[in-house]
Amino acid sequence: MIKVLEVRTASRNQMVDVTSRVKEVVSASGVREGLCVLYVPHTTAAVAINEGADPAVAEDILAQLARLAPPDGCYSHREGNADAHIKATIVGASRVVPVSGGRLMLGTWQAVFFCEFDGPRHRKLVVQVI
Numbered sequence: 001m002i003k004v005l006e007v008r009t010a011s012r013n014q015m016v017d018v019t020s021r022v023k024e025v026v027s028a029s030g031v032r033e034g035l036c037v038l039y040v041p042h043t044t045a046a047v048a049i050n051e052g053a054d055p056a057v058a059e060d061i062l063a064q065l066a067r068l069a070p071p072d073g074c075y076s077h078r079e080g081n082a083d084a085h086i087k088a089t090i091v092g093a094s095r096v097v098p099v100s101g102g103r104l105m106l107g108t109w110q111a112v113f114f115c116e117f118d119g120p121r122h123r124k125l126v127v128q129v130i
Contacts, residue, residue, distance in 0.1 A: 001029040002128045009119035013066065013087075015048070015058040019111040022127055023104055029129035032102045039094045039126040044084035044118035046091035047125065052111020065090065065117075084117035091115050099129065 003025045007016055026036055038047045051057040065087045075082035095112070098105040106112070114125050 001025075001031070002126065003028075005125040005127060007114045007116075007123045007125055009114075009116035009121055009123060011116070012071075012119050013062050014116040014119060015062060015113040016116065017052050017111050018114050018125060019052060019104075019106070022112050022125075025127045026099055026104055026129055027102060030102075031099055031129045034099045035130045036097045036099050036104055037094065037126075037128040037130065038097070038112065039128070040088075040114070041093075041124055041126060042088070044081055044088050044116075045121075045123055046088045046093055046115040046117070047095050048091050048113045048115050049095055049097070049106070049110050050113065051109045052113075053109050058113065081118045087117040088115070 005018065005021050007018065009016060040047050050061065069083040069086035071083045073083060077085065114123065
């Protein structure tokens with residue numbers, strides 16, 4: 001089963017918790033044991049799994065990525081979003097999460113985040129349950 005989730009972002013750099021939406025897709029799939037593949041079909045966005053209980057964690061991640069790839073850096077790419085391409089490459093376009101008992105096997109504090117680095121935009125997150 002493949003489902004494409006629409007994600008609207010509100011700022012240039014943002015981590016949007018999409019865990020509940022991904023869980024709904026897994027539940028609706030009827031798959032009891034398998035894999036959930038998450039894929040972002042964009043070059044300036046990514047998907048991550050990290051702590052969702054404390055919003056400061058996402059803030060810290062975004063702050064450190066900004067230090068690694070500042071928006072005003074000296075880049076050859078002249079569209080003004082080279083930093084977003086670099087951040088998306090560092091974080092990655094896909095993740096795989098095991099499914100057991102019809103549920104995502106996330107850790108107690110883990111959440112799934114859509115990571116925006118060139119927003120605000122209207123984006124997609126592909127979810128495939130196998």
